Amino acid sequence: MKDSDIAPHTNKMYVKNEAAGDRVNKAEQSLLNKLIRCSLVKNGNQVEVQQADPKSPLFSAKTFEELRLKPELLKGVFTMGFNRPSRIQENALPMMLAEPRQNLIAQSQSGTGKTAAFSLAMLSHVNPENNWTHVSKRSYTPFTLPLKTVSGVFMSACLCSVERGIKRQEQIVIGTPGTVLDWCTKYKLIDPKKITMFVLDEADVMIARQGHREQSIRIQRLLNKSCQMLLFSATFEDSVMTFAERVISQPNIIRLKRVEETLETIKQFYVLCRRKEDKFIALCDLYGCLTIAQAMIFCHTRKMAAWLASRLIEEGHQVSLLSGEMTVEQRAAVIERFRNGNEKVLVTTNVCSRGIDVEQVSLVVNFDLPVDMQGNADNETYLHRIGRTGRFGRRGFAVNMVDSDHSMDIIRQIEKHFDKKITKLDTSNLEEMEEMTI
Numbered sequence: 001m002k003d004s005d006i007a008p009h010t011n012k013m014y015v016k017n018e019a020a021g022d023r024v025n026k027a028e029q030s031l032l033n034k035l036i037r038c039s040l041v042k043n044g045n046q047v048e049v050q051q052a053d054p055k056s057p058l059f060s061a062k063t064f065e066e067l068r069l070k071p072e073l074l075k076g077v078f079t080m081g082f083n084r085p086s087r088i089q090e091n092a093l094p095m096m097l098a099e100p101r102q103n104l105i106a107q108s109q110s111g112t113g114k115t116a117a118f119s120l121a122m123l124s125h126v127n128p129e130n131n132w133t134h135v136s137k138r139s140y141t142p143f144t145l146p147l148k149t150v151s152g153v154f155m156s157a158c159l160c161s162v163e164r165g166i167k168r169q170e171q172i173v174i175g176t177p178g179t180v181l182d183w184c185t186k187y188k189l190i191d192p193k194k195i196t197m198f199v200l201d202e203a204d205v206m207i208a209r210q211g212h213r214e215q216s217i218r219i220q221r222l223l224n225k226s227c228q229m230l231l232f233s234a235t236f237e238d239s240v241m242t243f244a245e246r247v248i249s250q251p252n253i254i255r256l257k258r259v260e261e262t263l264e265t266i267k268q269f270y271v272l273c274r275r276k277e278d279k280f281i282a283l284c285d286l287y288g289c290l291t292i293a294q295a296m297i298f299c300h301t302r303k304m305a306a307w308l309a310s311r312l313i314e315e316g317h318q319v320s321l322l323s324g325e326m327t328v329e330q331r332a333a334v335i336e337r338f339r340n341g342n343e344k345v346l347v348t349t350n351v352c353s354r355g356i357d358v359e360q361v362s363l364v365v366n367f368d369l370p371v372d373m374q375g376n377a378d379n380e381t382y383l384h385r386i387g388r389t390g391r392f393g394r395r396g397f398a399v400n401m402v403d404s405d406h407s408m409d410i411i412r413q414i415e416k417h418f419d420k421k422i423t424k425l426d427t428s429n430l431e432e433m434e435e436m437t438i
Contacts, residue, residue, distance in 0.1 A: 027205050029351070032328050032335075047091050050253040052102065059094045061085055067093055073123055077116075086113035088254070089120075095252050096121035101196075101228040105244045106254040109234045118199050118230055122172055125197050125228075131169035132194050177206070177215035184222055192222035200247070203233035207243045220247045265390040269425040269436065270400040270411050276304070279367055279401045280311055285427035286365070286399060287317070287345075289434070293360040294338070296388050297347045300368035308367060309347040322348040350381060352388075364389045366400045369410045377413035397436070399425065 061067050063084055064077050085093065088108040095102050096118065108114040173180065173190065183189040200206070200216060207213040220229070229248040233240050236255055244251070271286075273279045287295065299305040302323040309321040320343040322334050331351065338346045339358050346352070350370070370381035389396030400422065402408050415422050426432050 027202075027208075028328050032331055032351075047087055048255050049091060050255070052250045052252050060090045061094050062090060067097060067120075069120065069124060073120060077120070082116065086117075089113050089117045091254050092117050093120060095254075096228075096230060097124055101226075103229040103248050103251040104254070105231045105233075105241075105248060105251045107233055107236050107256050108254075109256075114232050115201070118201070118232065121230070122197060122199065126171045128171065130171065132171070132191060177212045177219060181215050181219050184219065192219065193224055195223055195227055197228045197230065198223055200229075200231045203231050203243065204235045204237060204240050207239060213243060217247055225249075266386055266396045266398050267436065268386065268398045268400070268420065268422045270402050270422050271425050271427055273401055273403045275403060276307075279403060280308065282401065282427040283312075283365060283367070284315060285433070286363075289427070289430060292344070293362045294341070294358060295345050295363040295365065296352070296358075296361055296385075297345065297365040297367050298352075298370070298385050299347065299349055300370075302349060304368060305347050305349055312345060312347065317345050318343045319345045319347060322346060322352050324349060324351050358388070361389045362396055364396065364398045366398070369400055369402070369407055371410060375406070377410045377417065379414060379417045382414055383418075 064074060064082070067085075069077070084090075088106065092104060092106050092108075092114070095104050097120075106114065173183070175183070180190070184192045198220065206216070229251070231244050231248055231251075233244075271279075271282045273282055283297070297308065299308060302325060305321060305323050309319050312319045320334050320338055322331055326334070334346075335352070335358075337343060341360065364386045366382070366385060370378040370385060372378045386396075386398035389398060400411060402411060411422055423436075425436060
């Protein structure tokens with residue numbers, strides 16, 4: 001097939017409509033990652049620490065014993081199977097437990113142990129003999145798991161609902177910003193002046209909702225200036241830092257040094273097609289010629305993903321389908337089945353483009369190329385998609401289906417952005433297919 005054989009340039013209105021696609025909801029993606037994590041993420045990024053007081057000695061803990069935790073907490077940590085602090089824990093916990101108390105803004109992705117870190121800090125500051133709230137944690141959704149995963153010894157209660165008129169005596173309260181604000185102001189169930197630690201988790205997810213951002217600021221204004229402030233976020237976008245600076249004064253800052261993800265272990269190709277049926281034929285040729293452990297195929301819309309999954313099942317492939325109309329729990333179950341090898345092919349939209357590590361994935365196919373709302377190459381999504389293969393230093397393949405002049409232009413934009421050539425591939429040529437694996 002020649003370059004001239006592909007379909008003509010796609011009109012702009014079609015591009016913009018398609019670009020809406022199956023967009024990732026940050027809150028749902030964060031919860032999905034929590035549900036499917038079975039172990040700590042090994043992050044290759046180095047940690048950069050910026051201290052509020054540069055003269056203060058920098059201290060990190062390589063063992064939990066160095067933190068001088070209460071014996072009951074240390075026992076709980078070891079009982080849960082934590083042998084040594086993760087990277088975020090060894091840098092953040094000494095700051096969170098220091099006297100005098102220090103404020104902290106920390107960047108840490110889901111699965112790196114940050115929940116256990118601030119839970120240990122919460123539990124360390126709690127005095128069980130005082131029957132009032134010491135610690136308040138804000139989350140974008142009521143979530144009672146964090147404290148239970150560390151130790152139940154000092155956990156009095158994690159509240160997701162309250163009975164009106166009854167003053168809260170629990171030492172630790174967890175809730176959404178709106179609910180906790182009501183407890184402090186409308187129902188007078190919590191005295192904000194007695195709160196000694198204020199934790200904002202998943203800040204990048206939470207501030208995406210205008211109401212949560214403003215509610216958190218209102219709560220912060222009710223607290224004593226001596227209240228310890230902790231903020232955690234997976235990303236340090238400008239909006240996150242602007243928000244953090246409004247609610248936290250003189251913070252220590254822990255951030256991940258930016259390391260560009262390498263594509264050296266991933267061979268990238270593109271295949272010229274005319275329509276979706278040609279894409280499907282090329283996909284079958286590709287799958288028939290390669291020794292593939294597992295494959296992930298990305299489509300732009302739910303409709304296309306459903307059509308492709310149905311066609312592959314008709315061809316006898318073991319296929320699972322993942323898209324945005326499914327609940328988070330349903331998506332987690334599908335990913336778990338795929339990870340366990342129950343299905344060899346996962347057809348998905350962007351809901352699975354990031355944060356999902358499956359060691360056996362050797363092939364990623366962009367059945368539809370990722371584009372932004374303007375119809376240009378979405379380079380970040382492309383990186384996250386093809387990054388599902390080539391994991392853990394293994395070799396992987398990424399194949400892009402090109403069905404128009406516009407799609408070819410997207411390929412050129414991606415090549416320019418990553419300064420890496422994407423090789424043309426003829427899936428009907430068996431000899432060429434064999435050479436690609438060398």
